[in-house]
Amino acid sequence: MSTIVWNREGVVEDDRWASNGEESAFVSVDEAMELAATGGSDIGVLVEPADDVSRLEAILDRLAIVALDFPAFNDGRAFSQATLLRDRLGYEGEIRAVGAVLLDQVPFMLRVGIDSVETGHEPTARRLTEMRLPGIDLYYQPSAKPAEPTNTYSWRRRAAG
């Protein structure tokens, strides 16, 4: 199995932002700022872990998608970047995780406001295709993705629906 793009609805076929061999449809944050400054829109930006996402605040309405890079499974900066994009900047467009995306992180990614993932990890792709996620539907903390309060303590949530 090759690389797939997946969201809560299932595998996304023919996604325009899917990585396609060498070619990347995404531009860097610097390039996105330049494109926006010259009237560009419908931009797909790739945010690296060291990038400051607040730079995107002024051009949010020009973005079609924000890709957050996970260069390795243990680099968790993008979890904070996604949280800031949603909670602080109020970005409502698509956020996608790309890079070293592994199955057991996907539930965390969804909770911080990431909508879709791209992964080439075969066992991960298979489980996602089967819609078998390993997450727990009870949360001990609020996060960017809205969830239902419980009738216990203020910090607890449960998955909506």
Added chain:
Amino acid sequence: MYRYDEFDRDFVSARVAQFRDQVERRLTGEISEDAFKPLRLMNGVYLQLHAYMLRVAIPYGTLSSRQMKMLAHVARKYDRGYGHFTTRQNIQYNWPKLADIPDILEDLASVEMHAIQTSGNCIRNVTADHFAGAAADEVADPRPYAEILRQWSSLHPEFSFLPRKFKIAVTAAENDRAAIQVHDIGLQLKRNEEGEIGFAVHIGGGQGRTPMIAKKIKDFLPEAHLLSYITAIMRVYNLHGRRDNKYKARIKILVHETGTEELAAQIEAEWAHLRESELRLPDADIARITEYFAAPELAVRAEGWTELAAWKKSDPGFASWVARNVRPHRHPDYGMVTISLKPIGGIPGDASADQMEAIADLAEQYSSDEIRVTHEQNLVLPHVALADLEPLYRALQAEGLATANSGLVTDIIACPGLDYCALANARSIPVAQEISERFGDQARQEEIGDLKIKISGCINACGHHHVGHIGILGVEKKGAELYQITLGGSADENTSIGEIVGRGFEPEKVTDAIETIVSTYLSGRSGTDEAFIDYYRRVGAAPFKEALYGDKAEAA
């Protein structure tokens, strides 16, 4: 004690099922050891020298009898009949089979226990003063706040892949028994002039290869802001902590390289966005959690005073044990009893399944069903009537648990070292055992007085050698073990990092060197009321260097 509600029970069961699925995927080869590693670590499973090791969380070191009995059951059924209590108030099992671990976790879940976040680059088990809720000198019980932090940090989606592990400790007394200044975040619970509860917040303490004392970044954080402010710290650390070098990835390095003032300002700026968010703690929630930790009903037992005096007079061994291992409780008819897991010549922190069961029964009978684990690898019965001390002592004696050495030279902290640990460069346990044997005579130990020896088998410092009055660090030099000695460390409210006294010692010479250090102190101290650490702070390293190395001291 905190009791699970339905939410907690469902969460922990779901977590066991989740881990069972992960283990199955590993056993069938669907995921590689590399990919499995971060998953098993988030559930306390390490791959050690000889076997997998499972570390079970004991939140803020508080256990009920029922829980202790389950720890005994796990030791007997899945391990070799013992467990090892750690410096983070947890317990480790050294010989479980990977395939059994989901069943172990299920057994633990039946008594409201788990192994979540006892390792990995996430927020670890929150530790607290082992005398919490019993000590006369505390402002309020720190454990409700530790419990709130435990819950909030469990499988936190934003903070599960931090640059490095993250440790939080809470104390509520001026006399810091939780070593908060050597933690990533150290919280000191206090009251302001209006009588409201809040915390002094320290960040960036730690041991390892770059020991650092925490810096205070907030003098009074109102309790309602506990989660919002800690979220701000965690977010700044997650985004900006170094990830290029695991030895420079702890928050202490970020504090050091950014500067305390600048980093505090960044945290403050982040907090400004969060302080009135949904993370603000309602008073009612704090109150509900606090109710779980209400002090047990302790009956008046005034007869204990006269009985105790008579027992002490008739049995000097009992008198020594009371003098060393019993501390005043806030109720005058009660005491807080330390059960030493440091028998002379034994392995620090180990307890057999039989001992655990005996302790569980004694806690039920004499200590309102409560047991604590200390970061010094001992256990505590926090609520014992003075009138019950004598029968308790007899029962502990029968189990080999009545060693009267709390705080003395043989009350040694030691990491597992090269006997178990994949990271170690040198053995720790045999060094501790030999020192313990050498100084085992009770009268001699008492003559020496308060003296904390702490031993680590490598620079990661799990044995806390940096903060030992005498610290011993095992290193490897040209294929052989060598032990460096540091002096003057301390982990209390006057935290200090020990200084290396000179060149290292071969394994067979370490105990002699400790003997020389102790003799130097005994002959130099102003009197028995000048403890080792006070003497060292008065005179410095010079007399010790002279005694250890003579004329060659300068060359070292």
